[in-house]
Amino acid sequence: MSTESIAWPSTPVESRSFVDRLHEWIATVDHKRLGILYMIYALVFLMIAGIEATVIRIQLIRPHNDFVSPQVFNRLFTMHGTTMIFFVIMPFLFGFANYLMPLMIGARDMAFPRLNAFSFWMTAFGGLLLYFSVVGANGLYGAGNAPDVGWFAYAPLTSRTFSIGHSTDFWTLALLVSGVGSIGTAVNIIATVLCLRCPGMTLAKMPLFAWLNLVMAGLVILCVSPLTAAQMMLVIDRYLGGHFFDTQAGGSAVIWMHFFWVFGHPEVYVLVLPAFAFASEIIPVFSRKPIFGYPVMVGATVAIGFISMSVWAHHMFTVGMSSAANNFFVISTMAIAVPTGIKIFNWLATMWGGKIEFKTPMLFCIAFLFQFLVAGLTGIMQGAAPFDWHLGNSYFVVAHFHYVIVGGILFCFFGAFYYWFPKMSGKMYSETLGKLHFWLFLIGFHLTFDFMHIPGLLGMPRRIYTYEPGRGWDTWNLIVTIGVFFQAAGILVFLGNLIWSYFRGKVAGNDPWDAWTLEWSTNSPPPVYNFASIPEVKSRRPLWDLKHPDDPDWEYE
């Protein structure tokens, strides 16, 4: 297998004008550039949605605060939730999948480069559309602004009776458009993984990253499509006068909930599987051991994929389902603990007996393990339906899902940024700043989201712009809000680190982590064609084989 590669195009970057370079980026169909575009896009929206969260928290810092009006508050959490899910985490994961997938499976690009560019711009357009509502949603009646229906937009709040103006239209169209982009990318990922693997890389020899993203893409296909369908119905209702969710004409509010959560629940696994993918690459490398139980990990992933499509109504325990339906969704929800547990245990076993190096990426992944454990267990509590009759729609749920999404997914994403930054930029990040980021964010995270469980248990519902004093919620909310500022500081350090290292960082070299997957065999940053000659692999850790010719992996697998 070859580790040399052709160099980056010989024209020196400086000689091209800004417009030329901009044009190159905008018209690009290269998977690496699109990947980076996705990530920058996601980072920008992370700032925006994070600032929205900060304003939410400032408003809730004490009872009867009036930092923002209820109308603004409702728009804030709607925009915060929608942005974070659809325009932060989704682009992050598509960005990484785009950048890394071809490199990891030894391919030169994604299966459909043009579709790839199209999908990115659809997603990007979706985000812009959503935010255009801030100026554009006033419409004829001077009513509305940014959407304020909540990120799951329960009917009939979205009907024209209760949502005049165009804010909801912007919301639904943004999700429709970005949904088309997501489906396009998912199709692309599936085709890439199945059709472009380099010689020797059977399905059983793909890095776990490829497996997890394959299952993720499959879930996107099967879950974003229902959302798209539901949004079409909403558009039909709002623009053509249909009655799908029009409760005055016999339409059902509950069917929207089903449609939304048929999407919404698999969606959260769409978000978490790529995080698992990063952990599955990073933990072995920094423990210096192969992933423990690879076939079981693959099996567990596929199981998660399937089970996650049958649990959606655990978001609806309080809408008055029959006890049979409640029982069904309890058992299916809890069943998911089994494959997820298997994953946690296998990561644990991977570290067991290894030599763990606490580099920044590994720190983030270890924190992820601890935090995901807690978040999963609070998920199980909500899965016990009667317990959820209390917990549902309270701050406990908000704490649960931020624990998964921030404590699990965002931590893994930060880990991934640090881990692959040397590959993407060719420069090494600053380890000191990385660790500072880690500790600031860790402290902020725990201040915010640990203490957020408690007001939930004390009866505080979510989505309230203010609350009564004397309910025992005040102190907890104060602590929660303080935590946000630590998180913000951490993120600022992170951004600073990225920018500083990009310009000033040490040259990283091709394989700074002494890692084992194919992307580390090519240049940093990789040339346009990724590999000078297409590699050939014999095991799951081709670079291990290369570095240990006397003791190659394929003799054991």
Add this chain to the structure above:
Amino acid sequence: MRLRGSNKWRFLGSQILVFVWSASAAFADAAPPFSPTNIFAPASTPAKAIFGLSLFVLAVTGVIFLVVFSLLLYSVVKFRKRKSDDGREPPQVYGSNQVELAWTIIPILIVVALFMATARVIASVQKAARPDNAIEVVAIGHQFWWEYRYPALGVVTANELHVPVSNDDHPAPTFIKLLSADTDHSFWVPRLAGKTDLIPNHPNSMWIDPHEPGIYLGQCAQYCGTQHAKMLLRVYVQQRAEFDGWIQQQRQPATVSNAVSQGQRIFETTACINCHTVAGTVANGHFGPDLTHLMSRDTIAAGAAMNTPENLQQWITNPDAIKPGSLMPAMQLSDQDLNALTAYLETLR
């Protein structure tokens, strides 16, 4: 320094003790610790059933947490790369079927146990028989206030639900039928029962049987629009005799008094009657709360403000000052008219 540190720990310890104490005290229906809406201070059978389950689930997940957390911590500490490292790779282990089997089967068993406990509580709450003497209430969620009807007793009121105490000797549970006039809402009084949503076109029901008299608080728990935050719930649990007295009083038509005929005239000639009912008068609007016995309520605007004359006046002139975004328009009245109107409202006992 040292002392302060240990003080802090002692403080934390005492806090934990308080928490544990309060959780156990909750069994005894003591005053709710920490919060009037604490879910760990149940005061009615469904809430107690949930409380029992939640302790079980917390215990199971707590043990899982301790075990897995310790294992993680142990491996992170034990297997960290040491300063004295020889630079060689550790033994490469690829997996083990026995271990995999173990950590598949044990969680399956745990899940089965959790499920069975859960299913029992679901049945006990959802399939509870309804005794003949149960009180029947229809609760209708409106954008930002609650309407309560007692069909069998002929009472209509708003925002403050009255129910009798129920105990083993005299069980008198209250069954609540949940409807919505507009968007989704959710009825959640944590000490009495879990929440159930009020959804248009989708009637739901729930039941409570509070064991101790008192005022139980809660609030709407499903986002329903601008003022979702101030759609508060108050449940007055009364001794049977007191409750019967309240019913009697609520069935009376509004008191009419000549002393306030001026205010009544204003009420009946402004838009008020389009939205409000005062039984026995021409006012029979249904968009807003029934005002027949307004003065029998402690609060106005779904608990957003105390029912005082000043608050009433402010509410009528500018509801947004109390509850921005509520669906009652600000009424433009001269001071004189306002005073007369309030005087009239004051008589609606």
Add this chain to the structure above:
Amino acid sequence: MNAISTTLRPAELEWELPERGRVAMFALIAAEAAIFSIFVVAYLFYIGKSLSGPLPAEVLSPPFLYTICLLSSSLTIHFAAKRIRSANVRSFGAWWLLTIILGAIFLYGTASEWHRLIYEDGLTITTNLFGTTYYSLVGLHGFHVIVGLLGLTTVMVFTLFGTVKQEHAERIDVLSLYWHFVDAVWIVVFTVVYIIGR
């Protein structure tokens, strides 16, 4: 697994992967199927829930003729794809054209049914739940037929200009997969709307 990795064969000889167009088409079809199932579920859920007329039993009659046209177009496209594999371009063109015509007849059928429903029976998408679900579901399918026809027509134009050759057989196959899907969906829609729904 051992067997595969220890004896690695020369890659050029035996490294075969599925064709990307086909895989992508199957993925797309899965996504489309998910969209349709949501609309079908909505249709089934709302059967009999309309608050006012007209009701399906009063105004719908199964369009057997047009259904036969659409279904047989699956056969004709299959024959066409077969012909191009054996490099018989003229015969391919003929079958292909027939497919387009059958698809167009079906579309005409839908259009005339809608015309009748709107102008004679007064059923529009706003009339009641039946109208909403009916026009959405049938319309969604019709939209797919139109997209399919656009694709087919593009190929037809290229065929007329003589640019379609045997080497394009794989792509033709992929396109025909889509057409088969559109037909298969109609069987579901037909059953739901004209049989169960009445």
